[in-house]
Amino acid sequence: MSYANPPASAHRIDDGAHVEGAVHVHAVSPRLLLTVFGCLLVLTVVTVAITKVPLGAFAIWAALGIAVIKATLVLLYFMHLRWDTPFNAIIFVSALLFVAIFISATIGDSNEYKVNYLPPPGSEIQAPQ
């Protein structure tokens, strides 16, 4: 991570005139931008269409899977992670990891303790409306 070295993935601008003092970054080509945009649109349609298919418990995972693919596309191309220093990706992924720890432990626990809050047998009629 020493600043002395430019990022390994950096290279010259892929097109456009070379400007004196210009940047060592990757400018994403219009073609790639439009391709990614097209994929995002198609995946949006797919995620809507898939709700018409009875997938049962699998539906949520299908929806989340498509969302993850879309998010990955945005991250890699719109947010330049593909050409960025790997550490920026590490930061992002570790944030997701800690969210995952938080959510999974909390769901796991609430799944276990919720039985403690149900009324004893025979008293359901006291359940508030």
Add this chain to the structure above:
Amino acid sequence: MTAHAGTLPIGQAGDHEHGDNYLTHGRGIKSWLFTLDHKRIGIMYMILVCANFLLGGIFAIALRTMLWSPLRMFDANGNPTGVTQEQINASHNLYNHFFTLHGAVMVFLFIIPSIPAILGNFVLPMQLGAKDVAFPRLNLLSFWIYMIGAVFFVYILLSGVLHAAFGISLPGGWGLDTGWTFYTPYSTARAQGAVVAATLGAFILGFSSILTGVNFIATVHMLRPKGMTWFRMPLFIWAIYSTAIIQILATPVLAITLLLLVAERTLGVGIFDPALGGDPVLYQHFFWFYSHPAVYIMILPAMGVISDVIVAFSRKHVFGYNFIAFSSIAIALLSFIVWGHHLFVSGQSALANAIFSMLTFSVAIPSAIKVFNWISTLYKGDVRLKTPMLYALGFIFLFTLGGLTGLFLGALSVDIYLTDTYFIIAHFHYVMMGSTLFAFIAGMYYWWPKMFGKMTNETLGKIAFCFVFFGFNLTFFPQFVMGARGMPRRYASYPIKFVTEHHLSTTGAYTLGFGLVLVGIDWMYSLKRGKKAPENPWGANTLEWRCSSPPPHDNFATTPLVGDPYDLHGWVYDPATNGWVNPELGHRSSDSPSAPSHH
């Protein structure tokens, strides 16, 4: 406490040929409030944080004073004392406001910002040989956020105390009596007072903490000079870096928790309040997912200070550098998977209890690694008992006690007996106050000559240490005893059988308070009359000691040469300047100009 800043009596003696240091670089209050200099921002944090510490401390003394002789309707012989139920209720209400103010101010306004915001801001860029933190404007912004949040928060809490004590109603609400944890459903459904405002105050303060963390991470990554590899960083930087990881990963969860709390109280959204179909245990998961890591935001920087201080006063290379560095990171990461131990009796499931109890023990490993390495550093060292070192040794003793009692509490079966007793109070005061406050004072004494260019008075410092150390133990050790005997926390009164312990504890609190006042006098005295500090008064090899005391505006004209930060060979004491010099570095003595040649 240190209201000198506006008048700048220090560093103006013309004792350096160049004459200019960061304290004299600009004049007037605006040159401070809008400065981008990390050193000045650190000093401004110091003034505010110490003022808040004074406030929290006054209320700690007030709590202990109330507990010396709580109002009772019957005396020890069973005779009526003439005290009415209304008087007792009023006194209990006041007590609730007192302990909430003490806890909330100490946690949010003192311990969390103390070492990272004051010493981290001042020392971290200089230890890197850098001119500033990565984002100076962001740094100033987080100071301003802290200042605004602090004023807001203190106003809300103090208005509550005024209302409870004298019936004075200030606009904006009647304070907070929920404790610093804002537990639902009490805070959302029942508590009187300005819960929403206080919560928003804590929310604002959280942003200050987040932005400081962002800044330090970018600084450590991007501003290390050539030659300073990760494993040549001073251990203080490792500690601050680990702290910053926690600040950025945990504090946002507090922010959203507090927003949910506000929504719950204002709109009744029903996420946490069981009467509305919510789940109060969920609130505790949310809260402790932040607040347990926050405990390590409080202790990790302290460990960093101690690592540096121990080395300088043992005149010996630090023992087990890699272990200390990695244990900081390990503590930071482990801190995120143990929060459930705060919920053992809150309705968390038995399975989660068992898992969190086991995980909790794992934090003991990196903590113990640090303690063993500090002790090994001391072993056969040329130990010098200067004031900072006394506090560092005090830290090791108190942290060991606090850490070991933490294991008692992490053990599920023991915790169920001890939870919500004074045992917990004693445990976390040993860790938070006995450790973090001692390390903070150690760090302040250690870097004071660099900050202000003046030495502190050793004799007064050592006398103050004795009062602080014995006062501290006298306050909190009896609390272990009465906690184990069943004295519950957060009660304004107690059975007569605990009277001895409570009286000991209150006596200790006054002793401790007196000691801390002496510390403050020592610092004030140093600013007025302190001897001029040399460039390197302790003979440490980290880079902050390579510029003059106090440092010039830009710290270093050229980035200093980086080596092993704990290799003390070559530094010899120079009685002429009262400081240490290193001829091997071709280094100038502190009287020759340290050449901040202007760029």
Add this chain to the structure above:
Amino acid sequence: MSHAATNPTVVAAHNGHHHDPHLAHHFETPEQQYQSGKLGMWVFLATEILMFGGLFCAYSVYRHNHPEVFEFAHKALDPVLGGINTVVLITSSLTMAWGVRAAQLGQKRLLIWCLALTIIGGAGFMAIKSIEYNTKWKHNLFPGSYNVYSKTFTGEETPPLDLAALNSEGHHAPAHEAGEAAPHPVKTIYDTRLVPHDPNAGTPDEAKIKPSFATSTGMVTQAPPAAEEHLIYTDLGRDRHHVTVFFSIYFLMTGLHGIHVLVGMSLIYWLLRRAIASQARFFADGLAVTGTGLFFVYLGWLIPLTFLLIGGAIVAAIGIVIALMFAGRALRATGEGEFDPTYFTPVDLVGLYWHLVDLIWIFLFPLLYLIR
């Protein structure tokens, strides 16, 4: 954020004492400064992820424990509007990414267009969002006491049995037309505990919730609805008092996201001003005032509130006057903006923020609108 940064490694390489106005004194090279800014932004984005993570956690816990409630209540949301908004936001992400490219390559006029389109995309998103919120408001589906399913509801309406009709019957269908009204919820929260009360008494579902002693908790009393069954309010049994929680979570998630959209729009507007030549910046301000005025006109028409309509129209007119006054200068001075290949860090960083806002919506859309 926003640390002035430039990236000309060439300049830095052969001049140690250059006076690059964008290079701060504590950085040695523009490259170091640029990478620091990006690192700081990514760390900040991580904090945003964690902050939204709390809401996703609340969502997951309630959805996991009360799936039928989510199945029932999400029908109040309009997947068509949600889908259109997804497309709008993705499109604005494209224009933002293209704007970063334009800034990197020094295509100054293209940059101005891209930033303007991105702002318009954000405004479109908020406009559609306000239509959705307005529908919820009209049907008493706001959080807390403003929710018809809440125990603390203060209005007179009765909770509809089925929410699917909300979208199929148009946006202004009153709630009680959506089906047979359910028994009105008891308003005080404490007396319900004292009075034994069977909420399903007399409904066709009464049989479903009679206690079973087959399990330790006795609570598996209600046959889970078949996958294709159309859930109505009375199917929810004792879970029904969590319906309001769904709406709370919906508003908290989309509300916090909406605040981020507004912050992002302000930041892009700040970029736009700097991308325009300095003597013509009032032109941009005029356009912004016009846009704000039009948005209030729109809100005034939507709610409807006459004073918002009129006030918005006045503001818009003032904005148009300002814009016209500076239009000439703006047209003459195109291509003189601040960003060029040696200095585009602010565009890059704001772009990252805008894409994160998009990223979060990519998850919110299926999780809230497309529950099955």
